Amino acid sequence: xxxxxxxxxxxxxxxxxxxxxxxxxxxxxxxxxxxxxxxxxxxxxxxxxxxxxxxxxxxxxxxxxxxxxxxxxxxxxxxxxxxxxxxxxxxxxxxxxxxxxxxxxxxxxxxxxxxxxxxxxxxxxxxxxxxxxxxxxxxxxxxxxxxxxxxxxxxxxxxxxxxxxxxxxxxxxxxxxxxxxxxxxxxxxxxxxxxxxxxxxxxxxxxxxxxxxxxxxxxxxxxxxxxxxxxxxxxxxxxxxxxxxxxxxxxxxxxx
Amino acid sequence: xxxxxxxxxxxxxxxxxxxxxxxxxxxxxxxxxxxxxxxxxxxxxxxxxxxxxxxxxxxxxxxxxxxxxxxxxxxxxxxxxxxxxxxxxxxxxxxxxxxxxxxxxxxxxxxxxxxxxxxxxxxxxxxxxxxxxxxxxxxxxxxxxxxxxxxxxxxxxxxxxxxxxxxxxxxxxxxxxxxxxxxxxxxxxxxxxxxxxxxxxxxxxxxxxxxxxxxxxx
Ligand SMILES: Nc1ncnc2c1ncn2[C@@H]1O[C@H](COP(=O)(O)OP(=O)(O)OP(=O)(O)O)[C@@H](O)[C@H]1O
Ligand SMILES: [Mg+2]
Numbered sequence: 001x002x003x004x005x006x007x008x009x010x011x012x013x014x015x016x017x018x019x020x021x022x023x024x025x026x027x028x029x030x031x032x033x034x035x036x037x038x039x040x041x042x043x044x045x046x047x048x049x050x051x052x053x054x055x056x057x058x059x060x061x062x063x064x065x066x067x068x069x070x071x072x073x074x075x076x077x078x079x080x081x082x083x084x085x086x087x088x089x090x091x092x093x094x095x096x097x098x099x100x101x102x103x104x105x106x107x108x109x110x111x112x113x114x115x116x117x118x119x120x121x122x123x124x125x126x127x128x129x130x131x132x133x134x135x136x137x138x139x140x141x142x143x144x145x146x147x148x149x150x151x152x153x154x155x156x157x158x159x160x161x162x163x164x165x166x167x168x169x170x171x172x173x174x175x176x177x178x179x180x181x182x183x184x185x186x187x188x189x190x191x192x193x194x195x196x197x198x199x200x201x202x203x204x205x206x207x208x209x210x211x212x213x214x215x216x217x218x219x220x221x222x223x224x225x226x227x228x229x230x231x232x233x234x235x236x237x238x239x240x241x242x243x244x245x246x247x248x249x250x251x252x253x254x255x256x
Numbered sequence: 257x258x259x260x261x262x263x264x265x266x267x268x269x270x271x272x273x274x275x276x277x278x279x280x281x282x283x284x285x286x287x288x289x290x291x292x293x294x295x296x297x298x299x300x301x302x303x304x305x306x307x308x309x310x311x312x313x314x315x316x317x318x319x320x321x322x323x324x325x326x327x328x329x330x331x332x333x334x335x336x337x338x339x340x341x342x343x344x345x346x347x348x349x350x351x352x353x354x355x356x357x358x359x360x361x362x363x364x365x366x367x368x369x370x371x372x373x374x375x376x377x378x379x380x381x382x383x384x385x386x387x388x389x390x391x392x393x394x395x396x397x398x399x400x401x402x403x404x405x406x407x408x409x410x411x412x413x414x415x416x417x418x419x420x421x422x423x424x425x426x427x428x429x430x431x432x433x434x435x436x437x438x439x440x441x442x443x444x445x446x447x448x449x450x451x452x453x454x455x456x457x458x459x460x461x462x463x464x465x466x467x468x469x470x471x472x473x474x
Binding site: 054056081085086088089091092093095097099100101102103104112113116117145147148158161162165 | 371373376392470474
């Protein structure tokens with residue numbers, strides 16, 4: 001076993017669902033404070049790779065390391081659960097469909113996990129909720145239920161909920177693709193703000209402009225492999241691979 | 257002998273006591289059936305095989321046999337193994353477990369119907385599966401089945417009359433006792449029916465209030 005030197009280190013990740021091989025030997029490093037975008041057509045394995053990082057979809061081969069700790073290490077079941085639950089507290093995740101808890105207000109959504117897992121008092125939890133919801137511009141709606149919020153507002157609350165655990169890594173799985181076009185920008189602005197604060201982020205997205213504007217590096221995935229990666233200025237302007245060129249041509253034409 | 261409702265006030269205290277027992281037993285059994293329904297549902301879905309088996313037996317007994325027999329079994333049968341319960345307690349347990357089994361079926365279906373993303377979101381925050389079930393999945397499942405559980409509770413109210421067979425002086429038995437003295441079955445059965453109807457209305461009112469309160473949080 002080699003020494004782990006990167007903040008996030010994915011080594012020869014392999015994932016199959018039954019006989020379907022979804023990730024084929026993917027290796028990827030992310031440094032602290034870096035923002036990495038993942039693009040690629042539907043079914044290429046973007047979500048699966050992202051979800052392997054916090055073990056929602058455990059790998060069937062390879063290793064994932066996060067800040068010196070192996071995510072998918074071999075442990076007896078109970079210890080593994082404990083290890084994963086502890087690790088997930090440091091990894092925020094934002095989903096395409098928000099997955100806010102509908103029976104809780106914005107405040108309760110944000111404070112549920114910190115209260116339960118970190119034993120915050122109600123007063124501290126309230127302060128935390130106000131701080132996090134303020135950050136995403138949702139302070140006025142702190143006692144609203146998700147059913148009373150627009151899609152963009154829901155996603156901002158979902159981001160606040162993830163941030164309330166003070167994660168050192170944030171994973172975004174198409175955070176804006178379920179939103180009406182006019183609501184995309186408010187969520188993008190929150191993500192940009194996080195970028196300015198040097199949050200380490202891995203962002204799966206269909207929005208090429210957004211990826212180009214916030215990411216330090218962009219990966220293009222196709223059929224379970226990383227076809228090409230590089231800074232957005234290179235990957236979007238001068239892709240070396242045919243598959244990348246084809247994807248970008250289709251995608252940028254399709255979008256405009 | 258014509259109808260004479262004027263004799264009702266004289267026996268009203270006995271009838272009202274019966275109403276009290278019926279309401280008390282119904283409320284207690286309803287709470288038991290609700291909490292028990294959640295516990296049974298969680299066991300049925302998540303407990304290890306060995307733990308599930310005794311509960312499957314309970315489920316089979318309470319779904320597959322008459323409630324009357326279940327009440328006899330709990331009240332008269334358990335004495336033989338040294339469990340001597342007061343009749344009203346036996347009645348509450350019998351009714352409560354009987355309807356817990358029905359509620360459990362509803363709650364199980366509702367738990368499975370909660371969007372998988374809910375469990376995932378809770379797990380990504382670091383919650384264990386048990387914590388996620390308790391805080392996120394089960395509260396949503398329960399909200400979703402409040403209307404059908406309400407229907408079960410109305411059925412429970414009506415079936416509470418069965419505990420008269422083990423000697424609890426609830427509303428039906430109280431009416432019968434009064435009729436034994438007065439030979440006025442029509443008047444007192446009508447009176448009992450009216451009280452059941454009123455209790456029924458109260459339960460529907462409570463159910464509507466609960467539904468209205470949770471409608472925003474679904
Ligand atoms: N739980 C699962 N069981 C079986 N197959 C799965 C499962 N999850 C994903 N897959 C399959 O794995 C492949 C990759 O899926 P994945 O969701 O990672 O793609 P994606 O790149 O995120 O696509 P999209 O852009 O549509 O979100 C797809 O063929 C998908 O059908
Ligand atoms: Mg996806």
